[in-house]
Amino acid sequence: MTAYLVRNVSVVGAAPTDLLIRDGVVVETGAGLAAPDATVLDATGLVALPGLVDLHTHLREPGREDAETVESGSRAAALGGYTAVCAMANTSPVADTAGVVEQVWRLGREAGLVDVQPIGAVTVGLAGERLAELGAMADSAARVRIFSDDGHCVADPKLMRRALEYVKAFDGVIAQHAEEPRLTEGAQMHEGEVSTRLGLTGWPAVAEEAIIARDVLLAEHVGSRLHICHVSTAGSVEVLRHAKARGVKVTAEVTPHHLLLTDEKAASYDPVYKVNPPLRTAADVAALRAALAEGVIDIVATDHAPHAVEDKECEWAYARPGMLGLETALSIALDVLGPQWDLIAERMSRAPARIAGLDSHGLDPAPGVPANLTLVDPAARRVVEPAELASRSRNTPYARMTLPGRIVATFLRGEPTVLDGKAVK
Ligand SMILES: [Zn+2]
16 A cells, blocks of 8 residues: 655644655654655645535536536545535435435545535425435435535425424434525625615625524524525624524534625626625625634635536626635635634634534544645645636636645545645546
8 A cells, every 4th residue: 555754744733743644544743754665745834734624515417517527526626625525416406315415426436536425405306395305315325414405595494494303313414505585586796885886686684694593593493403504794693603602503604705705896797706695795704704713603615616608607697606616715714814724724624524424534634543634835826727727617706816825735545636736637
């Protein structure tokens, strides 16, 4: 089997040390390790993080392989420093049966670049009318534990209650796309001063906050785990703070783009900035950053949403919502949080692995730990060139921006998926 000796690396920001990886496991750490059979990597100046874990990825397969495949999305993830991604259920067909989730899970294993953990739909066809086969998906080879109708809100409170009750038996979690649909009919962007100026129909913050408020109360009543996808408003943060203070089992994510970009971007009418939930105000961005630092928001999740050119490069009103995220997330986190490595490891690896129940991920590199890790060069700066991305799609909102940090290497179970910043396969 293979061995790698990573020399002079800072593990999660600590003083430099050596890491010896053998047969998929970190076997030894310390200064001046020797292993004549090992491939040596000089990691001077680099930081080792536990491999990143994305709780919210759209891989588009089956159904829209022109936008992304499990393989191309897995490669994008590895290049972004990820070792595991949770694949959202809004594929075609929808991942609402054991058969479809097993298909996605198998495709992930065949690609072998990250662990692909399928998310199952909450309702049949994402239609919000009756529960999907949650138990069959949980019992399948994919062992689904997260269920979400993402892209659609589970708006019916009775159905949401039943879903929360159902998944409690196997410690599952319902990940809610919080959007009261009656309040967002025809919405094109955040409802506020900019939408008034541009004459576009607004998506009010209360449409998100009302669903989160309802669902934390339902989760408390039932005693189940609830996760809130892509929190985007200051008001949502206050609802979550209140719920957590009451002991509700709720976790929440924020996307890189909601931590960086505001609704002023819509003034360009460039549909690359169209996303759901929409980009919000500078005050919301500030509240989300503070909540992430504080822990009211538990994790950063990308909501990586690849779209084919014809679905994105068109008039604003017709463009699909969504942005790429996997290959730039760590850089945005570094830009927003600075080199707070322990915080970045917690919000982008340890906590998402815990929420998803991925036991071999989210563990800091140490003797005996599975070698799922990534090496970051914090001093590097990169210009984002859409044509150079591994994703099949090009809808990055960061085109030609200069971002801090570069992923130098990623290891999945001791085997490199990325070396010298390039995908190994
Ligand atoms: Zn969503």
